[in-house]
Amino acid sequence: MDKELEHQFVTNLEQNQNIVHKICRIYTNDQAAHNDLFQEISIQLWKAYPKFRGDAKFSTWMYRVALNTAITLYRKKKRGIQTIDYDSVHFRIKAEEYDGEAEKQLTLLYSAVKELNDIDKALVFLYLEDKNYKEISETLGISEVNARVKMNRVKTKLKKILNP
CATH class of the missing domain: 1.10.10.10 (Winged helix-like DNA-binding domain superfamily/Winged helix DNA-binding domain)
Incomplete structure (x- = not known):
């Protein structure tokens, strides 16, 4: 990617990163998994960005890539052994x-x-x-x-x- 395209991507990602965080919150149960999914979604967005044509808003395109990535990883994870105790999951929200x-x-x-x-x-x-x-x-x-x-x-x- 050239520097201008890289700059556009980073700017768009920074402006819309809350979308990715919200998706991560829905599909993960702890902070480590949240961070891993955020990183994976960012990588997939980076890989796909050169193909972004601008037909839709960046945020709409980002939703699609992020949701597809989260769903794909969630399905792969479900095939494995579940080790998370759902009773111990707590969501922390700023008071x-x-x-x-x-x-x-x-x-x-x-x-x-x-x-x-x-x-x-x-x-x-x-x-x-x-x-x-x-x-x-x-x-x-x-x-x-x-x-x-x-x-x-x-x-x-x-x-x-x-x-x-």
Whole structure:
């Protein structure tokens, strides 16, 4: 890559890195795994950047690459032996950003989202990022109607998980 392309990539990644962190939070259970996934997504973005044509916004393209990378690694990991005790997983949120009740609700939401399948997790993530159904469908490579139907089903699943 030439220096100008490298500079554009680094600038775009820095401006949109919260997208990657949020995806990492959904698909990992601890800080080490979060850091590993962040690094892997960054590498995949770097490798794919020369092919970025600009047809979509950088953030939309970034969502797609990041989600595909996370899902691929998550599926590979699921084939192995699970050694994580899910009861010991705690999400830490800065106290000044959230009150205790909001933190509790966010922890419950993340726990519920972790029970969903890969595509449903991605769908919820994009929905919580205030993406419209057109953007969601483009990012996930499904029709807009399918995105709406899936989201309604996911909402029902989450209600059942959160209110058994």
